[in-house]
Every structure is written in structure tokens, then in C-alpha cells.
Amino acid sequence: MLTKRIIPCLDIKDGRTVKGIRFENIRDAGDPVELAKWYAGQGADELVFLDITATNEERKTFAELVRDIARHIDIPFTVGGGISSVADVEVLLQAGADKVSINSAAIRHPQLVEDLAKRFGSQCVTVAIDTKHTDATGWKVYTRAGTVETEHATVDWSKRVVDLGAGEILLTSMNNDGTKAGFALDITGEVARAVTVPVVASGGAGNKQHFADVFLQAQADAALAASLFHFRELEIPDLKHFLKNQGVDVRI
Amino acid sequence: MNLVIVDYKAGNVQSVQFALERLGVQATLSADFETIQSADKVIFPGVGEASSAMAQLRSRNLDKLLPTLKQPFFGVCLGMQLLCQHSDEGDTDMLGIIPLPVKRFQTDLKVPHMGWNQLEQLQTPLFAGIAEGEYAYYVHSFYVPLSEYTIAQTSYPEPFSAALQFKNFYAAQFHPEKSGPAGSQILKNFLAL
Incomplete structure (x- = not known):
């Protein structure tokens, strides 16, 4: 059975x-490689690394880091942040990344999704979608780190990027992100039902039940969280045992 | 051991090389006939699209060389599909080493088949020390049906070939280089063949 991914x-x-x-048993938790190895050992199914720096110079450093991560960890990982061209992606995949995640660049230039899928295959192209709901607009896609509303309705945009060749959708609800009140089950479920590719739910995880809900009620294929794991408010082995008891197929 | 990874600009070459490094083995990347022919073992990685991968192989005449090899050979992911006869992907004639088709998943489930799934019905020393039901990492939209050459299977939702063996040619649809300690063990088993 294909398992749900954490x-x-x-x-x-x-x-x-x-x-x-805060990790007492890691030598240097600020070192992405050390932390990645620790998560792999804990049973993380994949990792995502987001480059939140901006300049081209810093991006070169990121590619070197990607190579270092690939050298040391034996589970798949996705890299994202500021990717805007086929050349950017080539560097990251050659460094050993399994998938890349593109966000604002797909909005600016949807053709990029198609170009990447043709050149490297859909399996390595994740399109990240930041979405926000207001009563006036419904669920809309936002760009530029969630600061600018686009004209795209979220479900329509999801279908469009899949038609262009996206192999996975990483859907972040800005309404839920940081709230620890649970994932956005409604829009996650709508997108998961609307597209033929896997959907990763992101934003709002606060406890184990939230993961069970997003898998069982919203049919997400994977769920992503950051601070919840980083601050060790939730340990992956505990989470996976809980999910298994709830009837969710997970890799233990 | 003289281990060669076939170099035809496949996407996951680096990851395979790193996985071997973690096992303490240095592999040579090469498209050179003599280097590949004289290798003790050959690893053939691959991700991406079938027809462009075949074009890359043809442009290096590797489509002529690879079928003639006699040493233990290991195709990974697209590297497994390329060993087969024909792929639905781009209606592509493959290397034709293993007389099997490559088909697109026809299912209501999500495609690509992406994530960790279980290996069952394990055969041959390639899976020595691997438990039935062990998890491996997959990401693919095309598959090889079960056949007499199947040495492991996975279900999505129907069972398909997780791994094949045809003479000296071994192949895995999953990514041993990304499948944690179990994947490392499978690579180690190949090196010990």
C-alpha cells in the first residue's frame, strides 16, 4: 500500500x-545536513528545503548545500525558493535534489512548468500554491510570498498547472499557516479531488489529529509542517503510530 | 571493485553516486565503451522521459553497447524501463534487452505513483536481508507488468514489477538510492552479486 507522507x-x-x-541531541541544529539526517532517522518520508534568501550570490551557496544534503541523506528531498528558470532547476537537480518546487515563477510564466516537465519529467516538478480565502473572493492564489493576490481561483489554477505538467501540488493555506488550528480541509480536499497528481497539504498543523483529518477527510497524499517538528512539539514516530491506529497507511 | 555508472546525462546520476559513496564505493561515471565493457559491475540510473533518454543513449551509441554486456548490470527506475522492449511513454522503442512492455498506470489513484510503498514476493540475492513488506521509494507514471522475470512486486492498486532479473540484467523500478537503509542494503547486495 502506498503510504501517506510526512x-x-x-x-x-x-x-x-x-x-x-531546539534539539539537545544534535551537534548543530543550525546545520541543515545534521538536521536532515536526524529527520531521516526519525522516519520523515521526505524533506523540503526552502531557500529564503534572495540574491544570486546566495543562491550559489544554496546549490552547494543541496549537493551536501544529497551526499548525506538517503531519503528524497525537494528544494524551492526563488527558482525562476530551467537553468536554475538544472543546477539543483544536478546537485542531487529529487524535486524542485516553483511558486511565483509559475504565476509569472506558466510556460516554465511545461518547459520543466518536458526537460526533466513531471515527477520532479512540484508547483507550490499559496492560497487565501476571503468571503468576497473565495479561495484565491497569492504570489510573492503571499503578499499579492492573483486573479486565479485556487482549484482552477491547480488544474491548469497539472495540465502544464506539474507532478505534485504543494498547497499552503495562508489562513491556516501559523495558527496550529489544523489544515484547511475544505480547499485541500477540493484540490485533491480536482487533480490527478499527489497533493501535499501545508499550513496549520498543530497536533496529531490534524494530520489524521487532512489524510482521512481531505484525501491529502502528504502533509508538511515546520515549527511543529522543529520545536519538537510533535515527534514523527509518535505521529506515525497515532496515524496508523487511526487507519492511515504510514511507513513505520 | 571496478564499478561504472553509465553516463548519459540522466537526472539521478549524482544521487546514485552519493549512495554508493555512503557504502564506501567509488564509482566511475562513463559513456566510454571500453570503460563500461571492462567494468566488474555496471549501474544504469535514470529519471525523466523515455524518448529523450533513448535519444541520449543513441547519440552515444550506448543502445548498441548495453545489450552486449555480460557483467552484473543494475537498471534503476527509468533505467529499468529502458531495458524493456517498448514504452507507452512517447510510443518509444526501448533497448529491447528484456522482452517486456512498459505501460502507463490506468487507475483512479494519483499518478505519478509517488512515495513509499511495499516490496513483496522477494526473490534472488538482490533482496538478501530485506523483509517482505519493506518500504521503498517510488516516483513514476509508467510500470512494467508482472512477468516470469519479476523478482519483487508492489501494488498500486494492482501488482506490478518492482524489480526484474533477466540473465545478468537486474533492475528496480523503485529508487534504492533514496530508500533509506533498506535501499542501501539492496545496493550492497547488488555489489556482492
Whole structure:
């Protein structure tokens, strides 16, 4: 049975993980490689590394880090943040990333999704969608780190990027992100039912039940969280045993 | 051991090389006939699209060389599909080493088949020390049906070939280089064949 995936997300700035992580048994929790190895050992199914730096110079550092991560961990990982061209993606995949995640660039230039799928295959193209609901607009897609509303309705945009060749959707609800009140079950479920590719739910995880809900009620294929894992408010082995008892297929 | 990874600009070459490094083995990347022919063992990675991968192989004449190899050979993911006869992906004639078709998943489930799924019905020393039901990482939209050459199977939702053996040619649809300690063990088993 294909299992539901649990994915910790690590934000990277200047080659270091950010968000004050507290781990007593890791030599250097600011070292993305050390932290990644620890998560792999804990049973994380995949990892996501987001480059939150901006300049081209820093991006070169990120590619070196990707190579270092690939050298040391034996589970798949996705990298994202500021990717805007086929050339950017080539560098990251050659460094050993399994998938890339593109966000604003797909909005600016949807053709990029198609170009990437043709060149590298859909299996390595994740399109990240930041979405926000207001009563006036319904669920809309936002861009530029969630600061700018686009004209795209979220379900329509999801279908469009899949038609263009996306192999996975990473859906973040801005309404839920940081609330620890649970994932956005409604829009996650709508997108998961509307597209033929896997959907990763992101934003709002606060406890184990939230993961069970997003898998069982919203049919997400994977769920992503950051601070919840980084601050060890939730341990992956505990989470997976809970999910298994709830009837969710997980890799233990 | 003289281990060669076939270099035809496949996407996951780096990951396979790193996985071997973690086992303490240095592999040579090469498209050179003599280097590949004289290798003790050959690893053939691959991700991406079938017809463009075949074009890359043809442009290096590797489509002529690979079928003639006699040493233990290991195709991974697209590397497994390329060993077969024909793929639905781009209606592509493959290397034709293993007389099997490559088909697209026809299912209501999500495609690509992406994530960790279980290996069953394990045969041959490639799976020595691997428990029935062990998890491996998959990401693919096309598959090889079960056949007399199947040495492991996975279900999505119907069972398909997780791994094949045809003479000296071994192949895995999953990614041993990304499948944690079990994947490392499978690579180690191949090196010990």
C-alpha cells in the first residue's frame, strides 16, 4: 500500500536552518545536513528545503548545500525558493535534489512548468500554491510570498498547472499557516479531488489529529509542517503510530 | 571493485553516486565503451522521459553497447524501463534487452505513483536481508507488468514489477538510492552479486 507522507520543511538562510530550533541531541541544529539526517532517522518520508534568501550570490551557496544534503541523506528531498528558470532547476537537480518546487515563477510564466516537465519529467516538478480565502473572493492564489493576490481561483489554477505538467501540488493555506488550528480541509480536499497528481497539504498543523483529518477527510497524499517538528512539539514516530491506529497507511 | 555508472546525462546520476559513496564505493561515471565493457559491475540510473533518454543513449551509441554486456548490470527506475522492449511513454522503442512492455498506470489513484510503498514476493540475492513488506521509494507514471522475470512486486492498486532479473540484467523500478537503509542494503547486495 502506498503510504501517506510526512514532510518536515526546513527554511534555509545563508546555508543555515532558521527558526530557533531546539534539539539537545544534535551537534548543530543550525546545520541543515545534521538536521536532515536526524529527520531521516526519525522516519520523515521526505524533506523540503526552502531557500529564503534572495540574491544570486546566495543562491550559489544554496546549490552547494543541496549537493551536501544529497551526499548525506538517503531519503528524497525537494528544494524551492526563488527558482525562476530551467537553468536554475538544472543546477539543483544536478546537485542531487529529487524535486524542485516553483511558486511565483509559475504565476509569472506558466510556460516554465511545461518547459520543466518536458526537460526533466513531471515527477520532479512540484508547483507550490499559496492560497487565501476571503468571503468576497473565495479561495484565491497569492504570489510573492503571499503578499499579492492573483486573479486565479485556487482549484482552477491547480488544474491548469497539472495540465502544464506539474507532478505534485504543494498547497499552503495562508489562513491556516501559523495558527496550529489544523489544515484547511475544505480547499485541500477540493484540490485533491480536482487533480490527478499527489497533493501535499501545508499550513496549520498543530497536533496529531490534524494530520489524521487532512489524510482521512481531505484525501491529502502528504502533509508538511515546520515549527511543529522543529520545536519538537510533535515527534514523527509518535505521529506515525497515532496515524496508523487511526487507519492511515504510514511507513513505520 | 571496478564499478561504472553509465553516463548519459540522466537526472539521478549524482544521487546514485552519493549512495554508493555512503557504502564506501567509488564509482566511475562513463559513456566510454571500453570503460563500461571492462567494468566488474555496471549501474544504469535514470529519471525523466523515455524518448529523450533513448535519444541520449543513441547519440552515444550506448543502445548498441548495453545489450552486449555480460557483467552484473543494475537498471534503476527509468533505467529499468529502458531495458524493456517498448514504452507507452512517447510510443518509444526501448533497448529491447528484456522482452517486456512498459505501460502507463490506468487507475483512479494519483499518478505519478509517488512515495513509499511495499516490496513483496522477494526473490534472488538482490533482496538478501530485506523483509517482505519493506518500504521503498517510488516516483513514476509508467510500470512494467508482472512477468516470469519479476523478482519483487508492489501494488498500486494492482501488482506490478518492482524489480526484474533477466540473465545478468537486474533492475528496480523503485529508487534504492533514496530508500533509506533498506535501499542501501539492496545496493550492497547488488555489489556482492
